[in-house]
Amino acid sequence: MSAALECVDVAASPGGALVLRGVGFSIPAGGRSVLVGPSGAGKTTLLRAIAGLQALDAGDILLGGRSLRGVAPHRRRVAVVFQEPRLLAHLDVVDNVALALRAAGVGRAKRRARARERLEQVGLSAFVNRSVQGLSGGEQQRVALARALCAEPDLLLLDEPLAALDPNRREELRGLIVRLQAELGLTTLIVTHDRAEAAELGERVALMLEGRIVQHDEPRALFERPVSAAVARFFGVANLLRGDVRDGLLAFGGAHIAVPGADGPATLAIRPEHVTIDGDCLLRARVVESVYSGSFVKLVLDCAGQRLHAQVPPGDAPPAGAQTGVALPIAHLWRLPGAQDEQRVGTAPTG
Amino acid sequence: MPDTRLRRSAGVLLAAFFALPLAVLVVRAFADSWRAPALVPQHFGLRGIREAFSGIALDAFANSLVVAVIVTAIAVAVGWPAARVLGERRLRRPGAVFVVLAMPLLVPSYATGNGLTEWLLRLNLADSITGLVLAHLVLVLPYVIVVLLSAFGPRVTVLEDMARSLGLTPLQRWRWVTLPAVAPTLAAATFLGFLVSWSEYGSSLAVGGGRELLPVILLPFVRSDPQIASALALLFLAPAIAALGLAARAARSPL
Numbered sequence: 214m215s216a217a218l219e220c221v222d223v224a225a226s227p228g229g230a231l232v233l234r235g236v237g238f239s240i241p242a243g244g245r246s247v248l249v250g251p252s253g254a255g256k257t258t259l260l261r262a263i264a265g266l267q268a269l270d271a272g273d274i275l276l277g278g279r280s281l282r283g284v285a286p287h288r289r290r291v292a293v294v295f296q297e298p299r300l301l302a303h304l305d306v307v308d309n310v311a312l313a314l315r316a317a318g319v320g321r322a323k324r325r326a327r328a329r330e331r332l333e334q335v336g337l338s339a340f341v342n343r344s345v346q347g348l349s350g351g352e353q354q355r356v357a358l359a360r361a362l363c364a365e366p367d368l369l370l371l372d373e374p375l376a377a378l379d380p381n382r383r384e385e386l387r388g389l390i391v392r393l394q395a396e397l398g399l400t401t402l403i404v405t406h407d408r409a410e411a412a413e414l415g416e417r418v419a420l421m422l423e424g425r426i427v428q429h430d431e432p433r434a435l436f437e438r439p440v441s442a443a444v445a446r447f448f449g450v451a452n453l454l455r456g457d458v459r460d461g462l463l464a465f466g467g468a469h470i471a472v473p474g475a476d477g478p479a480t481l482a483i484r485p486e487h488v489t490i491d492g493d494c495l496l497r498a499r500v501v502e503s504v505y506s507g508s509f510v511k512l513v514l515d516c517a518g519q520r521l522h523a524q525v526p527p528g529d530a531p532p533a534g535a536q537t538g539v540a541l542p543i544a545h546l547w548r549l550p551g552a553q554d555e556q557r558v559g560t561a562p563t564g
Numbered sequence: 565m566p567d568t569r570l571r572r573s574a575g576v577l578l579a580a581f582f583a584l585p586l587a588v589l590v591v592r593a594f595a596d597s598w599r600a601p602a603l604v605p606q607h608f609g610l611r612g613i614r615e616a617f618s619g620i621a622l623d624a625f626a627n628s629l630v631v632a633v634i635v636t637a638i639a640v641a642v643g644w645p646a647a648r649v650l651g652e653r654r655l656r657r658p659g660a661v662f663v664v665l666a667m668p669l670l671v672p673s674y675a676t677g678n679g680l681t682e683w684l685l686r687l688n689l690a691d692s693i694t695g696l697v698l699a700h701l702v703l704v705l706p707y708v709i710v711v712l713l714s715a716f717g718p719r720v721t722v723l724e725d726m727a728r729s730l731g732l733t734p735l736q737r738w739r740w741v742t743l744p745a746v747a748p749t750l751a752a753a754t755f756l757g758f759l760v761s762w763s764e765y766g767s768s769l770a771v772g773g774g775r776e777l778l779p780v781i782l783l784p785f786v787r788s789d790p791q792i793a794s795a796l797a798l799l800f801l802a803p804a805i806a807a808l809g810l811a812a813r814a815a816r817s818p819l
Binding site: 261264265266285286287288290291292293295297299301303312313315316317360361364370 | 722723725726727728729730731732733734736737740741744745
């Protein structure tokens with residue numbers, strides 16, 4: 214049965230270095246969250262802690278409301294799909310998939326039949342009697358997925374399951390993971406370092422920076438309504454406009470932008486793809502750089518001394534050196550909560 | 565195809581290099597008289613075989629077998645955890661451990677045996693199987709550990725983590741994951757351990773006293789009576805070849 218996961222102030226230091234600094238977040242039963250963050254943020258460590266492969270310094274992890282403290286990894290009912298498939302070379306594909314059933318004492322014929330069903334689910338019915346040697350990377354990762362599903366876990370953890378695959382295989386397996394998770398209603402946590410992949414894989418996305426979850430929300434919120442400058446930067450919100458709000462207006466590049474909330478210092482965030490070029494606009498800018506990159510043109514604009522990044526359709530792109538007007542659509546402007554936000558992320562004391 | 569011909573002749577040459585001395589050994593064991601220029605012995609006979617299967621030689625064979633089997637079993641049981649710790653680089657200063665392990669291998673084994681005898685006498689273990697086992701362990705353990713440690717490391721631990729997450733109990737994990745993963749190296753380490761003990765001369769001579777081992781009674785005959793030495797050597801060869809067969813088999817499918 215699928216169970217809810219809850220992490221409460223989880224701290225851990227693999228190899229002696231403090232990596233998890235008080236992780237708190239939860240996934241409801243049957244939910245699918247993606248844990249995203251730069252390398253070294255502690256994503257894999259958190260996954261290992263949940264699976265019981267990494268001891269905690271402090272905090273607790275609950276599965277289905279029950280603390281996992283002191284529960285041995287093999288009794289947690291938490292299955293892991295690792296970045297590498299980790300198949301056993303001396304067993305054939307079906308026996309690899311059926312490993313958890315064999316451990317549970319299911320008879321050979323019965324467990325092989327159930328393993329075959331799992332292989333069918335991951336689209337590998339033709340590989341039943343194959344040896345694991347000679348499978349492609351994508352096929353091996355599917356076998357690993359089938360093996361994890363065969364354990365009928367309460368929680369499924371996937372650690373960068375697509376990282377080692379080429380783009381086409383990645384696309385296929387991503388679709389498969391989302392479809393199977395929805396079908397089975399299995400509580401799932403997926404680790405990735407790729408923000409686009411996070412958005413595509415997760416119902417919700419948790420961003421981990423320096424050993425903490427800084428925002429756990431629906432994918433769109435992380436891209437468009439980041440809670441801090443650090444979140445904004447990770448999700449490619451290249452434009453952070455800083456200034457003082459007076460009477461609800463922020464002066465910027467000779468124009469005034471209406472800003473919700475109290476007067477005082479504010480940081481506005483807007484994604485490059487939401488910045489539009491409009492010759493009639495009051496906000497004037499000089500094009501510093503114009504780079505054609507296929508489906509869009511990347512522009513770097515100088516707007517009264519502040520740099521603005523924009524992504525515009527190739528047809529409308531002004532050349533470098535041109536003077537132009539810039540529109541910052543109010544609907545896409547997001548005021549970061551908290552003015553001292555910048556300092557808060559990353560430097561807060563631990564504990 | 566000159567390439568296959570070259571490979572075939574290289575193979576024949578290599579096989580001859582190993583097989584010819586053995587062939588001579590077999591002929592020599594059955595030659596009651598065989599003087600130098602002749603390619604074939606003048607008289608065949610069973611004198612050597614009779615000597616080789618006499619009481620004293622068979623006792624030595626049995627002693628050697630018992631000692632080698634016990635030594636190998638202990639060395640693998642004790643060496644496994646040690647090899648694991650070293651192979652997984654869990655020690656901060658493995659260098660010191662390797663130096664201590666290698667020391668008996670750097671000193672001639674007769675000297676090691678002599679030193680040990682002094683202790684065994686004081687422990688009342690001289691001239692006993694226990695004394696011989698202890699003396700051989702000093703030499704066998706480093707070999708077993710050094711060979712076996714190469715089997716351990718991330719390659720095995722990642723598989724064990726996988727097994728844990730799939731609900732395998734520690735025993736199931738060891739039986740289905742760890743053992744198959746290290747089987748080829750374990751077989752090699754066991755085979756080597758057995759052979760080192762089986763063929764150990766220096767420390768066996770120093771410690772042995774009343775309990776003679778096969779190499780100790782074989783060596784004097786090499787000069788004095790090559791026919792008996794050859795027959796004993798055939799006796800000496802049998803368990804080694806059996807061990808090689810077992811090791812090759814175990815490497816493919818353990819247990």
